[in-house]
Amino acid sequence: MKPRYLILALVAALGVAPLLLPPFYVTLLNYIGLYTLVVLGLVLLTGVGGMTSFGQAAFVGLGAYTSAFLTTVQELPTWLAWAGGSPWLTLLVGLALTGAVALLLGALTLKLSGHYLPLGTIAWGLSLYYLFGTVESLGGHTGVSGLPSISLLGWQLDKGEKIYYLIWAVLLLAMLLTQNLLDSREGRAIRALKGGQLMAESMGVNTFRAKLVIFVISALFAALSGWLYAHTQRFVNPTPFGLHMGIEYLFMALIGGVGSVWGALLGTGILTLLKQWLQDLLPQLLGSVGNYETIVFGLIIILLMQRSPGGLWPVLTRLAPANWKPRKAIAQFADAAQLPCREQPAHGETLLEARDVTKRFGGLVANNAMNLEVRAGEILALIGPNGAGKSTLFNQLSGVDNPTSGDVLFRGQRINGLPSRSIARMGMSRTFQHVKLLPEMSVLENVAIGAHLRGHKGVLSAALRLDRQEEAELLNEARRQLERVGLGDYLNTEAGSLALGQQRILEIARALCANPCLLLLDEPAAGLRHKEKEALGLLLSRLRSEGMAILLVEHDMDFVMGLVDRVVVMEFGQRIAHGLPEEVQKDPAVLEAYLGVTE
Incomplete structure (x- = not known):
């Protein structure tokens, strides 16, 4: 079976899921879609680019709070008044703001190396988290409520099973764009970062630009997830955008396979569903209520990192039949035009x-x-x-x-x-x-x-x-x-x-x-x-x-x-x-x- 048939089967299953599953599981699928969008950015940033970030949840919050502020404040400044009329307009503002913040933070943070880089992401992640809870116009720790639902072609996406299709359409599109990027000249430049900056620079790659590109892309994916989250919940407070959630996103990436686009979806699905099942099962077994699922899950992750440090997706691809594995279509480029060559110097020059x-x-x-x-x-x-x-x-x-x-x-x-x-x-x-x-x-x-x-x-x-x-x-x-x-x-x-x-x-x-x-x-x-x-x-x-x-x-x-x-x-x-x-x-x-x- 060719990989595209498996993808078509997945899309078909996602299409009928809201018709067959109870509302609770549709809600879980919505969360899986939202989380995967953030983890997809970590695939680029951590798995491909080799840079660990604990601050992605803060970018989710930036996208969510931008839309919450613009759609609920009664009197916006004149220069922003145009953006308050529709969640779609607030999305544009949120992406622009997140891109600008990511450029600034990336220019400062990505010059760090070793353990200083993840520590730097923790620092600005905490700063943004406390900013959300401190600014009175953002509702403080109480949060912002009364966000409008998203409207698409006159259809109000005011319920989980309605916005479900938008969430998954956005996610699948983001996965396609990411896979296209990785399968390109720019993608190879990004992947070359893990081979060492010295090698990449010697091959003509601007390594700092490559780092900044994936840092901004991962931030934009997170902001897009935050926008969808805000208008799914129609309520925003700082809790989902803290450091603990940034760590959880990294766990999702590690479980699935931090270097794989499809590993992002696999890891997010496993962690979200397993966490829910453990929350239901462990109190029944232990006879008391507590955060036992966190303890058990920590042990599972340690065991997984020992047995399969690359995550589960590489294991699955190794077990898959050879004809399922994608290869470069050599016939498509074997007859391509030859690149222009420089004029060689005269012998002895x-x-x-x-x-x-x-x-x-x-x-x-x-x-x-x-x-x-x-x-x-x-x-x-x-x-x-x-x-x-x-x-x-x-x-x-x-x-x-x-x-x-x-x-x-x-x-x-x-x-x-x-x-x-x-x-x-x-x-x-x-x-x-x-x-x-x-x-x-x-x-x-x-x-x-x-x-x-x-x-x-x-x-x-x-x-x-x-x-x-x-x-x-x-x-x-x-x-x-x-x-x-x-x-x-x-x-x-x-x-x-x-x-x-x-x-x-x-x-x-x-x-x-x-x-x-x-x-x-x-x-x-x-x-x-x-x-x-x-x-x-x-x-x-x-x-x-x-x-x-x-x-x-x-x-x-x-x-x-x-x-x-x-x-x-x-x-x-x-x-x-x-x-x-x-x-x-x-x-x-x-x-x-x-x-x-x-x-």
């Missing part, structure tokens, strides 16, 4: 140049007046014993770090201080000493991240599927590069299942997807077996013959000396030798550095 590059960390001099140049159509090796300062220099050449003094020039332009994504756009691409990829994504999608800077469609185009032609071209480019490096048979394979050697080749394919004229490879042969090193050497030789310039940082002397055109040797942060491989191997300073002997 100097592309990258380090001029007296010095890097100090306090009193430690990691690089001291380093000089080198890389030319088009050659492989230059940067070698040296451990601690020689190779990685420090590599990071300065690729824009990860800035020299204390000296200049780095790429194609004649000084790039000191430029972000990695800007340097990538100029034609420099890199791999990493420790492989950085997204193991649960396919090989094809991992490589397509490298083509990010070659696309232009934004978030709205992705959500509405207006980017399909560009998406086909980007995926076609990823396929082309995988075939170029010999991984064309692994397009739909999970990247994490590849052998280490194949993963390093995948990183090279991803770097090539950015259409560079210069490749920076950080120990690409590390951990490879002999045959894998031979295959890597053949690939690099082929790239050189096509006009590519390659800077190679490597420890394996046998691999380097039989491959490269020129060698630069470092020791204690300084260049001690440079020239042809056969010359460098005989240099007394090199022999002393590596073998501790002199001629």
Whole structure:
């Protein structure tokens, strides 16, 4: 059975549910729909973007209170009077206000990292919660009552079974838009955040913008849920918008599968129904009234996190038949137009140049007046014993770090201080000493991240599927590069299942997807077996013959000396030798550095 048939079956079941179920269960389904809308934002923010937020309930309250205030206050300010006539108009105001607040809070909070980020979300979540209960015009802790019902085409949605269809229509639409977003260039940029900001920036992704985008989207989903909640209950008070509810939303996401759109619905449904059943069952078993369901539920969540830390949805998808699992339709993009390529520099042209590059960390001099140049159509090796300062220099050449003094020039332009994504756009691409990829994504999608800077469609185009032609071209480019490096048979394979050697080749394919004229490879042969090193050497030789310039940082002397055109040797942060491989191997300073002997 194809996944779309399962979706159609779900929609059909939701359509007849109010006709077959008692009002109590229709109300529960309404709550599941409202909660899932909030959890869907957490899928983007936490599951995909890797940022934990405890403050989503406050955004729900912002949407609810905006509509409650505008529809119940007798005399609105003149500039707001137009919005008080209809809940639909208050929705627009609520989304605009929430978006503005989310932009401000995101600009402040998302610069935090580690445990400071979730603590920051707790801080502004509590602030908004107490704001709702303190402002007299919002009813204080008593709340606001008398909200009007939503009217749709003259039909008053004043009962649970009537607004039910609106809630679920909005939710299913939000799920579709979210899935479209994730299945796009912008979605890959967002998912790349979990692979590390260094990798994402090096592939041309503006990581702060990507974080801010999903932060605002998750806030808007929460505000939309709050608007629906307010006009379903027709009463609002601060209680449902506190920190405890923010934690509960996270539990819902974790139970279902925090990285999955459908996991949001699964986790919300399980938690809501199980909580209700435990509230009914436990007092009968224990003979007294209390919050026993919270205790039991906490134990269940701990057990689930131990047994299935990814949530229940990934478990279900693993158990599902192979023909139920969606795959990229390769035939749809195999014949797509090839992306335009940059004009390659003339053979022998100097592309990258380090001029007296010095890097100090306090009193430690990691690089001291380093000089080198890389030319088009050659492989230059940067070698040296451990601690020689190779990685420090590599990071300065690729824009990860800035020299204390000296200049780095790429194609004649000084790039000191430029972000990695800007340097990538100029034609420099890199791999990493420790492989950085997204193991649960396919090989094809991992490589397509490298083509990010070659696309232009934004978030709205992705959500509405207006980017399909560009998406086909980007995926076609990823396929082309995988075939170029010999991984064309692994397009739909999970990247994490590849052998280490194949993963390093995948990183090279991803770097090539950015259409560079210069490749920076950080120990690409590390951990490879002999045959894998031979295959890597053949690939690099082929790239050189096509006009590519390659800077190679490597420890394996046998691999380097039989491959490269020129060698630069470092020791204690300084260049001690440079020239042809056969010359460098005989240099007394090199022999002393590596073998501790002199001629």
